[in-house]
Amino acid sequence: MAVLLIGEVxxxxxxxxxxxxxxxxxxxLGEVTVLCAGASAxxxxxxxxxxxxxxxxxxxxxxxxGHRLAEPTAALVAGIAGDYSHILAPSTTDAKNVMPxxxxxxxxxxxxxxxxxxxxxTFERPIYAGNAIQTIKSTDATKVMTxxxxxxxxxxxxxSAPVESIGAAADPGLSEWVEDKVAESDRxxxxxxxxxxxxxxxxxxxxxxxxxxKLADKLGAAVGASRAAVDSGYAPNDWQVGQTGKVVxxxxxxAVGISGAIQHLAGMKDSxxxxxxxKDEEAPIFQVADYGLVADLFTAVPELIDKI
Amino acid sequence: MKVLVPxxxxxxxxxxxxxxxxxxxxxxxxxxxxxxxxxxIAVEQAIRLKEAGTADEVVAVSIGVKQSQETLRTxxxxxxxxxxxxxxxxxxxxxxxxxxxxxxxxxVIDEExxxxxxxxxxxxxxDMNATGQMLSALLGWSQATFASEVAIDGDHATVTxxxxxxxxxxxxxxxxxxxxxxRLNEPRYASLPNIMKAKKKPLDEKTPADYGVNVAxxxxxxxxxxxxxxxxxxxxxSVDDLVSKLKEAGAV
Ligand SMILES: Cc1cc2nc3c(=O)[nH]c(=O)nc-3n(C[C@H](O)[C@H](O)[C@H](O)COP(=O)(O)OP(=O)(O)OC[C@H]3O[C@@H](n4cnc5c(N)ncnc54)[C@H](O)[C@@H]3O)c2cc1C
Ligand SMILES: Nc1ncnc2c1ncn2[C@@H]1O[C@H](COP(=O)(O)O)[C@@H](O)[C@H]1O
Numbered sequence: 001m002a003v004l005l006i007g008e009v010x011x012x013x014x015x016x017x018x019x020x021x022x023x024x025x026x027x028x029l030g031e032v033t034v035l036c037a038g039a040s041a042x043x044x045x046x047x048x049x050x051x052x053x054x055x056x057x058x059x060x061x062x063x064x065x066g067h068r069l070a071e072p073t074a075a076l077v078a079g080i081a082g083d084y085s086h087i088l089a090p091s092t093t094d095a096k097n098v099m100p101x102x103x104x105x106x107x108x109x110x111x112x113x114x115x116x117x118x119x120x121x122t123f124e125r126p127i128y129a130g131n132a133i134q135t136i137k138s139t140d141a142t143k144v145m146t147x148x149x150x151x152x153x154x155x156x157x158x159x160s161a162p163v164e165s166i167g168a169a170a171d172p173g174l175s176e177w178v179e180d181k182v183a184e185s186d187r188x189x190x191x192x193x194x195x196x197x198x199x200x201x202x203x204x205x206x207x208x209x210x211x212x213x214k215l216a217d218k219l220g221a222a223v224g225a226s227r228a229a230v231d232s233g234y235a236p237n238d239w240q241v242g243q244t245g246k247v248v249x250x251x252x253x254x255a256v257g258i259s260g261a262i263q264h265l266a267g268m269k270d271s272x273x274x275x276x277x278x279k280d281e282e283a284p285i286f287q288v289a290d291y292g293l294v295a296d297l298f299t300a301v302p303e304l305i306d307k308i
Numbered sequence: 309m310k311v312l313v314p315x316x317x318x319x320x321x322x323x324x325x326x327x328x329x330x331x332x333x334x335x336x337x338x339x340x341x342x343x344x345x346x347x348x349i350a351v352e353q354a355i356r357l358k359e360a361g362t363a364d365e366v367v368a369v370s371i372g373v374k375q376s377q378e379t380l381r382t383x384x385x386x387x388x389x390x391x392x393x394x395x396x397x398x399x400x401x402x403x404x405x406x407x408x409x410x411x412x413x414x415x416v417i418d419e420e421x422x423x424x425x426x427x428x429x430x431x432x433x434x435d436m437n438a439t440g441q442m443l444s445a446l447l448g449w450s451q452a453t454f455a456s457e458v459a460i461d462g463d464h465a466t467v468t469x470x471x472x473x474x475x476x477x478x479x480x481x482x483x484x485x486x487x488x489x490x491r492l493n494e495p496r497y498a499s500l501p502n503i504m505k506a507k508k509k510p511l512d513e514k515t516p517a518d519y520g521v522n523v524a525x526x527x528x529x530x531x532x533x534x535x536x537x538x539x540x541x542x543x544x545x546s547v548d549d550l551v552s553k554l555k556e557a558g559a560v
Contacts (some may be wrong), residue, residue: 004396010473018397052316061310062365067478069478070441070444070451070453071450071451074358074445076404092472093470093471093472094471094472095452095456096441096442096453096539097441097451097453098435099441100406100436100438100439100441100442100445101442101444101445101451102445103407103438103442104407104410104441104443104445104446105444105445107407107528108314108407109405109406109407109527110406110407110436110438110442110528111527112435112436112437112438113435116496122530126435126535127334127399127433127434127435127532128319128325128334128432128433128435129325129432129536130369130535131324131325131327131334131533132325132327132333132334132532132533132534132535133532133534134529134531134532134534134535135529135530135531135532136527136529137527137528137530138526138527138528139526139527139528140526165511172448173481174449174450174451174480174481175450175451175452175478175479175480175481175482176478176479177477177478178477178478178479179467179475179476179477180473180474180475180476180477181475181476181477182473182474183474189321191472219560227490230491231490231491236474237456237470237474237475237489237491238470238471238472238473238474238475242518243432243435244346244430244490248473250558251560252559262324262325263321269535269538273554273557273559274538274541275550275554277415286541288538288541289541290538290541290542291541291542291543291544291549291550291553291554292541292543293543293544293546293550294543294546295547295548300547303547304547304550304551305546307548307551308551308554308560
């Protein structure tokens with residue numbers, strides 16, 4: 001079977017982590033072609049051609065494909081979809097924006113956030129914030145799906161696939177990019193970090209959130225947050241972990257001042273080791289924690305920064 | 309401008325979900341149901357547009373079982389003007405897929421001709437995050453998903469979107485489909501007088517056949533199972549204890 005994987009290209013660069021993990025799922029389905037689309041995508045295409053097990057790379061480089069606007073990207077993919085039985089992308093916000101649009105253009109359902117490939121038609125995906133796992137069998141001719149990267153191993157380099165250029169589709173001209181507000185940071189990326197330290201409402205203020213960041217830096221970790229911490233302005237939106245934020249599964253997840261609502265657990269309960277620091281011994285977060293510490297975070301976190 | 313808001317009846321976000329022992333799904337009989345939280349945000353935004361004079365009518369639409377009437381009444385009590393219920397299922401356990409929902413919404417939109425659709429980013433039951441994007445594709449309209457700010461300026465809307473890297477602002481042509489994220493606004497509670505008033509607001513009832521749409525599922529549910537449980541952890545007594553346990557486990 002011929003599988004098309006949409007590479008995660010941001011400002012001309014291929015996200016090797018997200019793309020490499022989705023590739024692991026794609027390889028279970030057949031021969032994989034990777035599409036790299038963007039205003040600049042040549043370098044991304046070259047990077048994709050080196051991934052292990054990729055048989056071909058398509059590069060679509062066109063100004064209309066910049067910033068991954070949904071309409072031109074979906075039109076491009078729908079135009080070449082006929083050659084493939086499966087069209088996959090890692091579950092990033094870019095892919096969640098564009099993949100359902102592609103599916104509708106093809107008159108097929110989308111399979112969102114797939115966590116396991118059973119066979120060519122059958123997949124698993126979490127529903128109800130991960131409180132249930134559904135096994136579903138698609139009856140559609142083309143399977144369009146996003147892949148939850150936290151559950152698939154990373155495919156690394158080792159290939160040398162041929163690269164071919166393709167043209168963009170006609171731009172419907174429905175939307176234009178205005179600006180990106182991206183926080184620059186030297187910390188590891190949240191969804192691929194080996195260690196994540198997250199703060200919740202218990203942290204109490206934006207100023208005190210610096211303590212969470214300090215602990216993260218001590219551990220070489222990415223910083224996460226609960227929805228309450230983001231809503232309260234302690235942390236930016238892209239740090240939100242959970243059902244409607246990012247899904248992470250690091251080796252170590254440290255939850256500080258987070259109660260453990262199901263919507264938060266949905267984004268972190270597959271972490272290998274979970275540590276919870278909370279002053280309330282009844283907090284539900286302790287039910288998923290490997291190590292729970294009942295303590296005031298304002299004394300425990302500085303002490304931890306000191307001693308670790 | 310008319311604004312259309314699709315609202316879904318879902319399990320209340322506070323309810324503990326139980327997977328049925330026979331693996332056929334999640335138990336929804338006699339559990340508290342509410343409006344999908346993202347849809348409350350969409351309704352709120354639509355009402356604010358009306359209050360600001362940008363919109364002149366807010367129409368709420370729901371697709372599902374007959375009981376979705378209650379969800380529509382909530383939208384009306386919040387301030388929507390009119391509601392349309394498309395009864396597409398008899399059993400509360402039947403979920404109509406986003407593709408079918410989008411086709412029905414397209415049919416409603418062809419009749420109603422709204423200038424803007426405000427939908428939720430994601431339904432918290434199926435966690436699909438798909439309907440708005442699909443609807444936009446079927447209509448050939450512009451789409452702006454995961455909105456945390458929306459400004460409408462004549463024939464364009466400027467929308468700030470919550471994305472993986474931070475925030476992205478785009479400008480889309482109207483008519484547009486906007487899906488709303490958590491930070492867009494804080495939805496109001498309906499007041500008692502407005503709940504009473506909502507009972508008299510028009511609520512039309514339709515079926516998929518009225519629109520000639522086939523709602524048969526494309527995804528066959530083979531089974532529904534419990535996620536793997538985590539094994540019980542332990543409580544540590546001090547930071548020192550925690551540090552030594554983490555070192556022992558090779559975590560730091
Ligand atoms: C549609 C929807 C989507 C959602 N999506 C998400 C999501 O993606 N991610 C997410 O996280 N949430 C999400 N939520 C919100 C979720 O339901 C919870 O409200 C949220 O996770 C709570 O955040 P919190 O644990 O930081 O705050 P709280 O529940 O208020 O908990 C704060 C905790 O801090 C502890 N604490 C306070 N002070 C101290 C101290 N000095 N020392 C130690 N501990 C202290 C308290 O004991 C308490 O347990 C969503 C909700 C809805 C309705
Ligand atoms: N059955 C439905 N009735 C009305 N609106 C719906 C329905 N299903 C989905 N929607 C809308 O589409 C949004 C996204 O849902 P989903 O794509 O299922 O995650 C919801 O927040 C609603 O605004």
